[in-house]
Amino acid sequence: MKRALFEEDHEQFRELAVEFNARQIAGKYAQWEKEHQIPRDVWQSAGENGLLGLAVPEEFGGMGIDDYRFRVVLDEEFVRSGHLAVALALHLHDDLVLPYLLAYGSQDLKQRWLPRFVDGSTVTSCAFTEPGAGSDLRGVRTKAVRDGDDWLLSGQKTFIGNGAYGDAAVVLARTDGQTARAGEDAFTLFMVERSEGYSNGQPFDKMGLRASDTAELFFDEVRVSDADRIGEVGQGLAYIKEQLPQARLAIAVAASAICTAAFDQALAHAGERSAFGQALTEFQNTRFELADLKTEAHVTQSFVDRAVLAFNEGELDAQEAAEVKLWASESAKKLTDKALQIHGGYGYIMEYPIAQSFTASRLLTIFGGTSEIMRETIGRAL
Ligand SMILES: Cc1cc2nc3c(=O)[nH]c(=O)nc-3n(C[C@H](O)[C@H](O)[C@H](O)COP(=O)(O)OP(=O)(O)OC[C@H]3O[C@@H](n4cnc5c(N)ncnc54)[C@H](O)[C@@H]3O)c2cc1C
Known part of the structure; x- marks a missing residue:
């Protein structure tokens, strides 16, 4: 096809x-x-x-x-x-x-x-997650308080990609001045540049994707101009919901590419490697595993491609984006596991691409909304 x-x-x-x-x-x-x-x-x-x-x-x-x-x-x-x-x-x-x-x-x-x-002179992060708020962003405690024409931003974020070496972040902060459980309109987005009071932790020692830095961010009364407020006060969560389809589609696209790469890597290894006097591809079990890998990678790619075209037409809604993210990320997790098995011991060695794909794909069912949250999103809309 x-x-x-x-x-x-x-x-x-x-x-x-x-x-x-x-x-x-x-x-x-x-x-x-x-x-x-x-x-x-x-x-x-x-x-x-x-x-x-x-x-x-x-x-x-x-x-x-x-x-x-x-x-x-x-x-x-x-x-x-x-x-x-x-x-x-x-x-x-x-x-x-x-x-x-x-x-x-x-x-x-x-x-x-x-x-x-x-032009790449400014590297940016997206800072939503906090130690006490991941899946449930209404638990965000980072707060921004009005101070004349500016805001003073204080709080802590965690797991922030490009966090250690980035220059600026889109930060979700509470702006309702309350401490009780927040309502939907309690949050605002700001574009925050590295300046006095903005610091970060050391990059986390991640199991995969190790060349990218993921770190904590700390804000200690960072002065943010009102001109760097993104959109309306109180609309932060609404904006995040509106942008979920792209965020989730993007993860599905990467997941699908990982599925295809896992098949290619497994096929190449099985063709080169011999055991019991024959190439691995001569074993019926290996051929069956490769057949499953190829078929599932194709199914995933077809679903993701359809979602990409729907997104281009402005027709990918939050539920469909959750479906495609759930399917593609869970497939990447499953397919890299199977493809790694075909590599035998070599699959466990990080210099082999399949080991990199395996550890990277483990993030995809967590980051950008976990698979459980995807199921909640899909299930609630039924
Ligand atoms: C490497 C890495 C990079 C990241 N990059 C960024 C980034 O750049 N910016 C950013 O803002 N965040 C980032 N994140 C954070 C990521 O989006 C969160 O880890 C994710 O949303 C889950 O939140 P949590 O870790 O707090 O888990 P929790 O919300 O504590 O969830 C723990 C478990 O409970 C389950 N659970 C929670 N709620 C429900 C529910 N209602 N029903 C059923 N099960 C539920 C979850 O599915 C999960 O299995 C990154 C994380 C990692 C690991």
């Missing part, structure tokens, strides 16, 4: 992504994993090559691409090359931060932030 998602423009863009992975990342990635850091010149080079902020309008320095298939191409190439942490870091910047700036930022905010977002 021919895949119908892409056209010639996408394939040309893919060549650029392939070349970027080969030139800028291959051979260096293992070192970045040790340092938990993607170097700044890579962000800048990604910017120069037009790989950041694809949806940013031309007036703010971008290309104004409103076709999500270009983001799919990028994700697929970072995953296929085994540079999964770079896919994650760019995902945070482009799929989690950018939509808020574009949809709710004032003209002034866009003018100040978007050009440096696109």
